[in-house]
Amino acid sequence: MSQLLFFDSGVGGLSVWQEVHHSLPQWQAIYAMDDAAFPYGELTESVLVARVLAVFEEIAARHPIALAVVACNTASTLVLPELRARFDFPIVGVVPAIKPAALQTRSGKIGLLATPGTVNRPYTRQLEADFAKDKTVLRLGSSELVIMAEAKLRGEPVDMARLEGVLAPWLNGHGPDTVILGCTHFPLLKEELAQVLGNGVILVDSGQAIARRVASLLPQATGNKKGGLSHLYHTAEDPKGLALLRRWLQPGAVPEFLPLHSSS
Numbered sequence: 001m002s003q004l005l006f007f008d009s010g011v012g013g014l015s016v017w018q019e020v021h022h023s024l025p026q027w028q029a030i031y032a033m034d035d036a037a038f039p040y041g042e043l044t045e046s047v048l049v050a051r052v053l054a055v056f057e058e059i060a061a062r063h064p065i066a067l068a069v070v071a072c073n074t075a076s077t078l079v080l081p082e083l084r085a086r087f088d089f090p091i092v093g094v095v096p097a098i099k100p101a102a103l104q105t106r107s108g109k110i111g112l113l114a115t116p117g118t119v120n121r122p123y124t125r126q127l128e129a130d131f132a133k134d135k136t137v138l139r140l141g142s143s144e145l146v147i148m149a150e151a152k153l154r155g156e157p158v159d160m161a162r163l164e165g166v167l168a169p170w171l172n173g174h175g176p177d178t179v180i181l182g183c184t185h186f187p188l189l190k191e192e193l194a195q196v197l198g199n200g201v202i203l204v205d206s207g208q209a210i211a212r213r214v215a216s217l218l219p220q221a222t223g224n225k226k227g228g229l230s231h232l233y234h235t236a237e238d239p240k241g242l243a244l245l246r247r248w249l250q251p252g253a254v255p256e257f258l259p260l261h262s263s264s
Contacts, residue, residue, distance in 0.1 A: 002066035003230060004029040004214070005059055007052070009040040010150050011245060012185030013071030016094060019207035020069065020214050021227060027066075027218070028230045031245065032059055032258065036235035038150075040074040041115030041143040041183075048117075052079045054260040056087065059233065065089045067217055069210065071184050074115045077123040090217045094206050096124055096182035099131040101204045105178040109136045111170055113193075114182030116141035124182075138176050142166050149185035158192045167196050181205040233258040 004027050006017045017029060037043060037051050052075050059065070067090045070076045070083070076093030083091045096118065101110045110132060112119055119141040128137050144166055152158050170176060179201055181187050187205045194203060229248045232255045242255050249255075 001028070002064040003027070005032065005056075005063075005065050005068040006030070006071050007032045007034075007055060007059075007068065007075070008070075008072045008184060009034050009038045009075070010146070010185065011153055012146065012149060012183065012188065013069075014153075014245070014248070015184050015187040015205070016069060016071040016207055016210055017229075017248075019211040023211040023215055024218070025227045027227045028250075029227070030059060030063060030065075030231040030233070031229050031248075032233040034235045034260075035239050036237075036260075038236075039115070039143045039146045040072060041117045041141075041146065043117075045078055045117075048075060049079050049082060051260065053082060053086065055233075055235070055258065056083060058258055058260065060087060063231070067092065067214060069214065070094060071210075073118045073183050073206075077118055077121040092210060092213050092217070094184055094210055096127060096180050097204045097206045097209065098124075098127040098137070098180060100209070101178045101180045101202075102132040102135050104202050104204065105135060105176070107177045108134070109138065109176045109178075111138045111140060111176030111179040112182050113140050113142070113145070113179055113186060115143055115146065118182050138170065140167070140169060145189060146183060146185045149188040152188060152192075158189065160192065160196065163189070163192055164196050167193075170197065176201070178202040178204060229253065231256065235260055 006013050010033055034051055034055055069092045073094050076095055080093045119139040228250045230250050232245050235258050
């Protein structure tokens, strides 16, 4: 039976999978992470696109896919057109939640917290022009938060002083009142981000919107009787975070190494 595919460079896509699983618990899912190239925000565009396509080719050759979610903002802003041209199943991307943030801000000042690649992409600038042209959008790019989120999931304490250092440009009393979590890793730090930014700051991510979009694209009353993660693929030979992901794997499912046949 066809399954859902969730893809990210690391474990951050779990924040999206959990939202979808909550809405569609009957669907089995495959989680694939290109952790050998983590974090994606540090890659050149050509390398990133080549790696995502290679992972999708490998997974699609092994499993029938009903729908795929690119649960990575950095990848989604680049690779969706090429994926949709190559595969015949629906592919949903995760992009910064600029539209809902523009609707929620009280001061008209929005903060976009994402990876360096995402904050500077033309795709992101177009979202701003389409949905927040009458707002002030403050951009803050950080790959450091991605690493901190993965460390938190491994059970390591969050270094709050380090987090404050990353967010320092917005802690001067003139920061945004609404902050977009423009990377799927960042909701994993939501509690700590709220503590540093202050309780009055609204944090917005794309998880629920993605879950609604996925549900709208799937056939009604279909899916597996028992959902969950049936397969977990990783590209790093010495992967981190597998212990975290194993807790969501179905009984008997074993993480599998996915070698990429890509010159990149």
